Amino acid sequence: MVGRERFSTLLLEERELIVEDFLAEYRNQQQSKGWVKICTKNVYFDPELLEQAVLRFPFTKLENLRVVESSITFDCEMVTCLRQNGVDHDYLTRRCDSKHEVLPRFKSPIEVYDLCQRLKNISGISSTSERDAVIQSLVDNHESNATFDVTAMRSLTAEELVLEDKVRRISPLSETLGTLRLTNINLYFMPLHGGLRPVDIYPLSRVVGRRRLEYGIHEPSIEITFSDLKREDDATEHLSLMLVFSEERHCLIAELLLGNHCESTRGLDLESCESAWAAGAMSNYEYLLRLNYFSGRSFCDLSQYPVFPWVLSDYSSDSLDLSNPGSYRELSKSVGALSERRLELVHERYNEMPEPRFLWGTHFSSAAAVIYYLVRAVPAAMLKLQGGKFDEPNRLFNSLLGTWMSVTTSTSDVKELIPEFFALTNSELPVESGARTNGLYHPGDFLCNLQNLDLGIRQDGERVENVRLPPWAHHSAEQFIRMNRLALESDHVSQRLHEWIDLIFGCKSKIVDAHTLYFTDVKENQTFDSLIQFGKTPKRLFNNPHPRRSADAAALSVASTSSRVRLHGMQKGLRAHNPHTMGNQLDHKKPKAQGFLKCIAESGESEKAFSLYRSPEQGKLGMKCNLQCKDGVLLSSYTGKDSVISLHDSRSFKRIRATKSYHSVREIAPPIALLSSSSFVFTDESTRLMAFDVYSGSDRLLSSDYSHSSPITGLCCTRSAFVSTSADSTNLWTWGDGRKNLQLRCQLDPEGVVRHIACVQLHDQNLLIATESNQANLMLWKIPLLDAEDGRDITEDAYEACWRGAAASDGSQTNGMCLTEEKIIVISDSGQVAIYNLDLARRGPADPIKLVQLGRSAICMVGGLPTGTFLVATDDGSLTEFDGEGRVLELRREIWKYDSDESLINMCFDAELNVLVYALSNGVVCVLGEVNVDDPNPKSG
Structure with missing residues (x-):
């Protein structure tokens, strides 16, 4: 915004x-x-x-x-x-x-x-x-008097002028005057007052949608949607352009021309979307976005921002039971009708009111309501709306429970939610979303005070910082969003969502008996200022009651989305907190295919590739490349004299950011670890730890007070903690929960025994760290998680590995290690796969419960797949999938050739998008899974 x-x-x-x-x-x-x-x-x-x-x-x-x-x-x-x-x-x-x-x-x-x-x-x-x-x-x-600068046009000979008009480009709470020039090839917008770029250029070949909107008081306007548009500096550009025209006929001409470039959106009409949702081919989230779209809501217009329902009513329990109907909000009633006592008072006031009468003076969706939720992401919007000041601290969005209590009791607060409370990935929100101010999106970041805003002190003496989350979110905004999304896609909501649709988009909107008559529904001679202040009811889409979704279709939809919702250990978290409810609910909806590779094949998902390198002199990755995925973001770091560290979108390969690498030319890239979708930690071949944050666009030295005495040789991360190792020690650091500085949690290995960090992940209420020693022994460290305010010291037990095992029975080098809920899996250079039981109570050495010999060298492996399986890549170009017992589920041969040009060097799994990413030595990166396939040609990185 x-x-x-x-x-x-x-x-x-x-x-x-x-x-x-x-x-x-x-x-x-x-x-x-x-x-x-x-x-x-x-x-x-x-x-x-x-x-x-x-x-x-x-x-x-x-x-x-x-x-x-x-x-x-x-x-x-x-x-x-x-x-x-x-x-x-x-x-x-x-x-x-x-x-x-x-x-x-x-x-x-x-x-x-x-x-x-x-x-x-x-x-x-x-x-x-x-x-x-x-x-x-x-x-x-x-x-x-302002004339269009024709020198900005890409071709003065090939382009034919169709329309030129003085227009206004609409952004949330602001407008930009300018000149529109529409040709048969491009759309140009020249701002009246200039800016960073004198003219914005939008190729018509990228137009994928256009629609008429009612902006303000029936002003002729169009919203145009572009696909995969980039600025010259590789930053993410606006994907939607909302324009208000000076004349109705100019708007019609533009609409007709743009319609010729929208082949990809034809057929996505309201009736088709309703049928797809009813059949289980469309999730609840996507269907609600479509309904908002068809009713004229737009992320560009705060007075008509997309509206989503409150679906949960439990914001105070330690654990959330999604199988309990009492955990949900009653979707058959509007927010205003959720309290019988409040409803009685409102109707009494209505009966005593002169014509035109209305029930609610406030609205379930308004500019103020949207900014209330998004103040931490777009503070400038609230400052403008509030005349240059943040709202009073006691009125700011400070607690989910407090806001829920307000919307269910106050006569002046009946607001619903916005899509950001349910979105899991970048692809589920447009760039215009308030939560994507910096182009990137991480679930729940808009609930955190990442900009360290001074939002004031409440009457109880508490400073307004991050939004206080329900106990069942365990202090994680990301966990809250995922659980909220899981609730939205649940059977309970799927079977009742049609009732809420009737209230907002259907036959029960603007009706007294349904308690849905708002001030702006009856006010005559409305002004734009009143729409901004009071909000606007969506255009009615259905005159008859919306059909209920069938139970079988709802189950099918939950099965298709559950793998995405369970990302980053979600399924493990659910089992830990609700062992008899949510875990079982998800398990029986798993796809029938046994393994990840078979699921990919049966779903018709495909593969896409792009070249990671521009330099013809480099050509190849060499022996090693860092390749990691997290939250829909791909990190790559490679060797060579032109080496850089790059962040790409895992699905579209759009480059998000690139920064130079801080290491010299050598065959093995130095350690780097992706901490979140917007930041990573790395070392510059010294004892220092560095961080790069996309939001600030700058590097930051993290370890000035806690330096290793030897060069750092390994890094591994979760979102809020990471481990670094060197010849002198192996250290556990914490970074997150609002902290600005790196904190040393403990030294796992003060003697420098650890040679390699295999993985770091959350397990129940502990952090598990798997390592390999200099003597090729496996070690597993269990560190209890502590709250940010918890000042307890780490016990001496934390300095000792809670589990030990032999790396390989033949003494060969370990090439990979991963953890599942119940197993530890290790692969070796000789092609041996060793599976151990994950017994955290065991202190002594452990023997593998199963050994599998592949007969070829195992290069690397990935675990954490939604099917509970793991993949092993071997040097003959094959990919083998095993279950937790070591049984082979799938073997794919010749996925890549093993020669000087196409040997595999690394691979990783992105749970956010459910895709496998692997890098070849010829500089090509491939993504196997649910990827965009509009452009079959490899893209340059």
Whole structure:
């Protein structure tokens, strides 16, 4: 929702527009270079130095405006400071030296003076309607003088002009004036006030959807959806473009032309989606998104943001039992009708009200409700909505339980939820989503104060930080989102969702007897401001009751989505907390295919590849490449003189970020570990630990106080903890839960016995760390999890491995190790697969319960598959899948050739997308599973 430029249109006042901007030098008590933006209500100065604040000068306070030689001077004793140090905060109005001077660069001072003087005179008009009319006339005149820069067009000969119009590009709570030029090949948008790019270019070949919308008060508008669009700097670009046209006929022309480029969306009509959902071919989440789409809701318009239901009612239990009907909200009733006492009071008020009467003065979806949920992700939106201040701390979103109690008891709070409470991956939310401000998305991040915002202190003395989660979420926002999604896709909700659809999109909307009549449903002569303030009921899609989903179809849909919902140990977490309920509920819905490879084959999912390297001199990966997946993100780090560390989207291969690698040219890449979808930890061939965070775009030294004394040789991560090893010791670090600095939890191996870290993962209430010693012995370390506030010391038992085993009976090198719920699996260079029981109570050496000899060298392996199986890659190009007992379920030969060009060097599994990723020595990375296959040609990394 907030762009990459520091100055966002969200900094403007309500209904304020940018008229002109230019480079300038500003002088007051000090001299600064930056950009001046002349707007309809204020003058803004945006300094190029991030630590300096954006300054705002209202025209109503400007005095003695004049031209002195090549500069403009004015007096103003009060200035408002915005976004100091690039951080959103309450706007600060302070006194300053009254003399201000602006020296325009490449702009006539006389023209700037004339424009400012006119706007100052307009600000003195007392009548709001008259003032708005004069401002609009000035803006229209300024727009008419702006000509499209034809040199920005990609081809002056091949492109034929179809339409040119003055339009407004719509973003949440803001608008951008500009010129639209539509040709037979491209769509161009030139902002009136400039920006980082003078013209935005959208190829029509990427158009996959377009629809008419009712923006504001029936203004002609279109929302256009583009596929896989990138900016020149490889950053994720807007995938939806919402435009408001000056005339209805221009809107119709654009709609007709764009319709010729939307072949991929034909057939996805409302009736088809309803049938697909009823048959179990579409999840509840996707169907609700479709209904929002068809009813005119848009992520670009906060007054009509997509609406989702509260599905749970239990936000206080230590464990969540999804087989208990009492855990769910009653979907047959609107939020306002969930409390009988409140409903009685509302109807009493309704009966005493003059016409036109309504039940609810507030709405289940409004701009304020959306920003209430997303304040930590898009604070600038709340600052604009609240006139430059965050809402009172006691009214901010602080607790799931508190918000649930409010919406079920208060007569002025009946808001539902938004899609971000259920989305699991990037692909399930558009870039315009408030939770994807930085392009990336990790489930639950919008519930965390990742920007360290100063949101104030509540009356009880508690500072507003992260949203307080239900106990059953175990302090994990990601766990909360996954459990909420699991509830949405449950049999209980699937069998009752049609009743909620009737209330919001169907035959029971805007009806007194169904308790769904809202203020904006009866208000006549509505204004855009009232829509922003009060919200808007979705367009009715169904005049008859929505059919119930069949029980068999609901079970089929849950089976198709359960593997995604159980990602990152979800199934293990459910069994640990609800051993007799949720675990069994999911188990009986597993696909009939026994293994992951067979599931992929039966589902018709496919393979896609792209080249990881650009350098023709490099060509190959060498002996080793770091390759890791987490949360739908692929990390790669390779050797060579042009080596970089890259993050890609695991499904589309769109590059998210790349940073240079900090190691010299050698055959084996140094340790690196993906901590989350937006950050990773690595070493620069020394004793230091470094972190790179996509949000900040910079490196950070983590280990200045806890250095190893020898070069770090291995790293392995979970989301909130990681292990590093060197010749001197093996250390467990914690990083997360709101901490800013790295913390040393304990030294597992003070003597430096550990040679290799095999894996780190959560198991019940412990962290399990599997390692291999210098003597080729296997060791398993069990560390109890502690809350961030828990100050207890680690017991001495934690310094000793709780389990030991022999790496391989023939003494060959260990090439891989993984953990399941009940087993430890180890592969060796000789091709031996050894399976051990996971007995945490055993202290002595353990023997394998089964040995399997493959007859060929085992290169690497992956576990953690949703089927409970594991995969082993061998040097003859084969991939073998085993169950937990060591039985072969599937053998695929010649997946890759074993020669100088195509030998396998690494592979990993992305549980977020349910895909297998493997890298070949010729620089090609392949993804096997549910991938985009629109473009059959490999893409360059």
